[in-house]
Amino acid sequence: xxxxxxxxxxxxxxxxxxxxxxxxxxxxxxxxxxxxxxxxxxxxxxxxxxxxxxxxxxxxxxxxxxxxxxxxxxxxxxxxxxxxxxxxxxxxxxxxxxxxxxxxxxxxxxxxxxxxxxxxxxxxxxxxxxxxxxxxxxxxxxxxxxxxxxxxxxxxxxxxxxxxxxxxxxxxxxxxxxxxxxxxxxxxxxxxxxxxxxxxxxxxxxxxxxxxxxxxxxxxxxxxxxxxxxxxxxxxxxxxxxxxxxxxxxxxxxxxxxxxxxxxxxxxxxxxxxxxxxxxxxxxxxxxxxxxxxxxxxxxxxxxxxxxxxxxxxxxxxxxxxxxxxxxxxxxxxxxxxxxxxxxxxxxxxxxxxxxxxxxxxxxxxxxxxxxxxxxxxxxxxxxxxxxxxxxxxxxxxxxxxxxxxxxxxxxxxxxxxxxxxxxxxxxxxxxxxxxxxxxxxxxxxxxxxxxxxxxxxxxxxxxxxxxxxxxxxxxxxxxxxxxxxxxxxxxxxxxxxxxxxxxxxxxxxxxxxxxxxxxxxxxxxxxxxxxxxxxxxxxxxxxxxxxxxxxxxxxxxxxxxxxxxxxxxxxxxxxxxxxxxxxxxxxxxxxxxxxxxxxxxxxxxxxxxxxxxxx
Ligand code: ADP
Ligand code: ZN
Numbered sequence: 138x139x140x141x142x143x144x145x146x147x148x149x150x151x152x153x154x155x156x157x158x159x160x161x162x163x164x165x166x167x168x169x170x171x172x173x174x175x176x177x178x179x180x181x182x183x184x185x186x187x188x189x190x191x192x193x194x195x196x197x198x199x200x201x202x203x204x205x206x207x208x209x210x211x212x213x214x215x216x217x218x219x220x221x222x223x224x225x226x227x228x229x230x231x232x233x234x235x236x237x238x239x240x241x242x243x244x245x246x247x248x249x250x251x252x253x254x255x256x257x258x259x260x261x262x263x264x265x266x267x268x269x270x271x272x273x274x275x276x277x278x279x280x281x282x283x284x285x286x287x288x289x290x291x292x293x294x295x296x297x298x299x300x301x302x303x304x305x306x307x308x309x310x311x312x313x314x315x316x317x318x319x320x321x322x323x324x325x326x327x328x329x330x331x332x333x334x335x336x337x338x339x340x341x342x343x344x345x346x347x348x349x350x351x352x353x354x355x356x357x358x359x360x361x362x363x364x365x366x367x368x369x370x371x372x373x374x375x376x377x378x379x380x381x382x383x384x385x386x387x388x389x390x391x392x393x394x395x396x397x398x399x400x401x402x403x404x405x406x407x408x409x410x411x412x413x414x415x416x417x418x419x420x421x422x423x424x425x426x427x428x429x430x431x432x433x434x435x436x437x438x439x440x441x442x443x444x445x446x447x448x449x450x451x452x453x454x455x456x457x458x459x460x461x462x463x464x465x466x467x468x469x470x471x472x473x474x475x476x477x478x479x480x481x482x483x484x485x486x487x488x489x490x491x492x493x494x495x496x497x498x499x500x501x502x503x504x505x506x507x508x509x510x511x512x513x514x515x516x517x518x519x520x521x522x523x524x525x526x527x528x529x530x531x532x533x534x535x536x537x538x539x540x541x542x543x544x545x546x547x548x549x550x551x552x553x554x555x556x557x558x559x560x561x562x563x564x565x566x567x568x569x570x571x572x573x574x575x576x577x578x579x580x581x582x583x584x585x586x587x588x589x590x591x592x593x594x595x596x597x598x599x600x601x602x603x604x605x606x607x608x609x610x611x612x613x614x615x616x617x618x619x620x621x622x623x624x625x626x627x628x629x630x631x632x633x634x635x636x637x638x639x640x641x642x643x644x645x646x647x648x649x650x651x652x653x654x655x656x657x658x659x660x661x662x663x664x665x666x667x668x669x670x671x672x673x674x675x676x677x678x679x680x681x682x683x684x685x686x687x688x689x690x691x692x693x694x695x696x697x698x699x700x701x702x703x704x705x706x707x708x709x710x711x712x713x714x715x716x717x718x719x720x721x722x723x724x725x726x727x728x729x730x731x732x733x734x735x736x737x738x739x740x741x742x743x744x745x746x747x748x749x750x751x752x753x
Pocket of ligand 1: 151152153154174177178179180181457704
């Protein structure tokens, strides 16, 4: 078989997606490769196809146990022999896997990085021919990446210890240039073929909301998504528990997930979500990497994450099946404080200099993340800019592109704010933070303010009539427009040279204000440009539902998640084609030979039964 045949026969796809073929070719020609593809882009095929074409065994290094388990289940389901080695195996299971691997029973062997250094594994590696080493979630090797895993650093030694060096393929969805460089250097890739595919996920709708009350905003969002599946991310364990409790008390089928929970409990939550027994999982960032649930319809961030990388990765868990999905961030100024606290309390295991450097970068990343929450330009554009990807001016599928704005003239309040900043500095001899400026302008009786004597300034109380939020929004706008800047070290607010234009030069300042809230897909059902045809086409909804029911039945019988049987996209295509023969069944996108053999009959029967019922 050649690569196209493997793609069709084993995986049921008719053509490669962007980047896949290039990476497969790299391996087949014996070269190292670095592939950066968005979540759901199809990274696994880039090593699974070569694994089937090459003679020996492919070692896949992967950080998370749940991911391995699911991937191996999916491979076995497609008739491909694969196994995994990690701490969840009993001694006996482990021995069996070692023995079968020695006998050449597996094409793919998934292994946790911690295993590489163990004696048993090293001995096995001397006894088999390794044809490819694939490093999944390769960004874990970089200390500057999101999920640094020290055990990834042992990979180059492992590769060097192999009797013959196979090609090494590194894959990740995290793409900053810095992390890419780290991956190539630390993994010791040799002149790798680099392949960075489009980062854009057109089927994802992005929005940032600044609700007065997050909980009621969240409940509103969930109310319009009752039958949908989604993740609610919180910044801390305590918040996750609190939010989950409230949701449950309001009748939402939610479970909680964070690293502080007991193993069994956490696994139960994950399974409930994975197998569609609960619609919503409320989680900290501990829930994520390795979650291979394709039908996540929304990801709501109850708190702002620490970086845009983290945000895009977490939000990117929505819509992996290509269906329209929503990524909504509920922002409040308090999130910035929480994030600062988390940054300040991290990095204990590092030396002083390293920790300082890490924090400096963390603060930079936080600033970019905060910028996302405050920008009025296209949110997708903001993300793609950060990852150095080209994009259109407006995407038409984000909160900012959909919202209509009115430009409010804020020149006079801007002058008040800027002169307040200048006056405070004249009085105290130093600049202060946003809070004090807002308090001064609003005439607060705060003790610290009074102690500093700021109530005697001429700008004291000038904006008494405005809400603190509104004043803060204006400060943000002035910062965004370059009249103010936040001192990165002291978090004080300082005027820039440009401020003089507003104070003395008659320069006008405007601020966009929302006219209407953006609509989300949960409220209005509509197809978006770029969304794959994974929703049933009109007229086939009922058959689609029948096929889904059949899938649920099969998945339950086999104890696997539904998508392991077939994805929604496959069912939608099946509903559209309504095959009657095995031959037609093989034409359905996503149906390979093994799966056709395994499930064909059941689905053909379901289709026939549906049509019969339809006629009567
Ligand atoms: P990643 O690891 O990059 O997040 P996966 O490898 O899990 O993504 O693939 C995501 C989904 O895309 C899977 O459901 C897979 O079946 C599908 N997929 C991958 N390659 C193709 C292709 N060439 N054609 C159609 N679907 C594909
Ligand atoms: Zn947009």
